[in-house]
Amino acid sequence: AQKITQTQPGMFVQEKEAVTLDCTYDTSDQSYGLFWYKQPSSGEMIFLIYQGSYDEQNATEGRYSLNFQKARKSANLVISASQLGDSAMYFCAMREPPAANQAGTALIFGKGTTLSVSS
């Protein structure tokens, strides 16, 4: 089963409008972290926002906010006032705590959502 599911292969939005990119996750752990990264056409992976599983408030970073609904296991990214430069692939990722025989864990990524912003 997929740990991170991004159901929207592509999304289209007009400049200055808000857009929500969906992400659901699957974990049985109580402590975990959720991340969003942006990958523009240049290929780099840019960290956008982080939400810890115990954080009571939704994370916000400028125009980015994370709509965290723990009971539903969803961590949607909301981009307000879209700009042309927001056109990119967006990845949701999760970090789980390490297993008993491990000292740490890496990120598990979803398949990504391509966002296209038009003028």
Next chain:
Amino acid sequence: DARVTQTPRDKVTEMGQEVTMRCQPILGHNTVFWYRQTMMQGLELLAYFRNRAPLDDSGMPKDRFSAEMPDATLATLKIQPSEPRDSAVYFCASALGLSTDTQYFGPGTRLTVL
């Protein structure tokens, strides 16, 4: 502005050749990750290190891939011999420590094996 650097940015090679990719983590970061991105598989972990010691390399094909950290400022990923199915973008990421969540990615090495 601290960044993860990777070299080369692009590499085209022929099947059977050795490929070495290098990564310089952000100064002070003690955890380094190698990921591979392909259209089919998406982003997947190959290996990661903490304080230069390998913690997990279960994502790497052991017969041809090797990852090392000769020192705290250099991580290498080597493929020998390379095969066309190794064509992908290879990302290095670093983090301050396992207890710190955010991983910062380098620009990636785009590898094409002909």
